[in-house]
Structures are given as C-alpha cells and as structure tokens.
Amino acid sequence: MDDIQLQKLVEEISMQSFGIPFKHQATFNKRLRTTGGRYLLQSGNIEINKKYFDVHGEKELIGIIKHELCHYHLHQNKKGYQHKDQDFKNLAKSVGAPRYCTPLPESEVRKQPTMYHCYRCSKCRFLYKRKKRVNTNRYVCGKCGGRLIKVDVVENSF
Known part of the structure; x- marks a missing residue:
C-alpha cells in the first residue's frame, strides 16, 4: 500500500463511519516508532506508521485510521479531541475506534x-x-552526608 491508496482508504472510512469527508492529506511516516498514527493539529493531516500495516495487516490499519479520524473530526468541529475528553471517548466508542493499537513485536x-x-x-x-x-x-x-565516589557505568542490570 502506498500514500495514494492510504488517502483513498482514509476518505472512504471517513464517509462510511463518520458521514463527513476528509479534506486533508493522509500519508505513511516511516519515522514513527512508538505510535500507530498521529493527527497533526497545525495542518490537519494524518500520519500513519507503516510498520503496523506491514506487521498486523489491514484490520489494524483501519482501527488506527478510525482513531485518528476521531481526533480530526472533533478538532475540525471545535470539540474535545484529546484522549481525556468525553467527546472523544463517545465518538471513538460509537465508530468502533480502538483506544490503543496492538503493540509491535519487540x-x-x-x-x-x-x-x-x-x-x-x-x-x-x-x-x-x-x-x-x-x-x-x-x-x-x-543518608549520612558522606562524599560520593564514582563506581562504574552499568547497563540494564537493575
């Protein structure tokens, strides 16, 4: 899947699940590491982590897109678009958008x-x-006010 197919998929999901057109850009961002996607407030665009599509498939990708579209449509309508907001929780639940994406393997x-x-x-x-x-x-x-002495640098042993 490339950016053109992703854009088309996002527009289809937006119309089917939300009934509102998606008027901005949706692209894959290879630099994303710890998140499935992100909605950019300044531009209104959506970026998706391609690794999630490669590892987990289209079903996971659709869930991530729905989640980001919840942020998008609420922000565009000047409603609570953050995870903590009740508007976001209600909309995500009504369209079946997951709260978190499936973690990638280690x-x-x-x-x-x-x-x-x-x-x-x-x-x-x-x-x-x-x-x-x-x-x-x-x-x-x-504990006692004594002087500290450097011992060694240790890697992940605690």
Whole structure:
C-alpha cells in the first residue's frame, strides 16, 4: 500500500463511519516508532506508521485510521479531541475506534539499553544508581552526608 491508496482508504472510512469527508492529506511516516498514527493539529493531516500495516495487516490499519479520524473530526468541529475528553471517548466508542493499537513485536521496536551511573558513599557505603551523571563535588550522600565516589557505568542490570 502506498500514500495514494492510504488517502483513498482514509476518505472512504471517513464517509462510511463518520458521514463527513476528509479534506486533508493522509500519508505513511516511516519515522514513527512508538505510535500507530498521529493527527497533526497545525495542518490537519494524518500520519500513519507503516510498520503496523506491514506487521498486523489491514484490520489494524483501519482501527488506527478510525482513531485518528476521531481526533480530526472533533478538532475540525471545535470539540474535545484529546484522549481525556468525553467527546472523544463517545465518538471513538460509537465508530468502533480502538483506544490503543496492538503493540509491535519487540524485534520491531528498537530499544536502547539503559545505562546507569553508579556512585557509592564513602561513609555508609550506600549505592546510588542514576541515569544522569552526578557532580560529586557538589552533591553528597542523602543518608549520612558522606562524599560520593564514582563506581562504574552499568547497563540494564537493575
């Protein structure tokens, strides 16, 4: 499926499910990683994650399109278009739009390993694990006030 076929599908779903035409652009965005799609407030366009179509098929794609069209039509009509708004919840339920999309398999979502910086108190020997570095000249142990000593950077072991 390409952008032209996606545009046609979005227009059809908009007319069938909502009874209102979709007047903006719908495209695939290969850079989307953690979401199935997004509605752009400034332009009114919709972007869809192509990986969801490739992995889960057309049924999942239609659900994502309905979800984004809920945002689109509510925003265009100046109603509550955010997930927390009752207007959005009611419209999504009435057209059968899913609240969340099916997650991609772990191999599809590239996760960066989390690196931890470890510091040990010189007095009480308490071990601190932090994602960001700590200035040991400025900060001391919160338990006893002792000086912090850098131990090692550890990867995902906590």
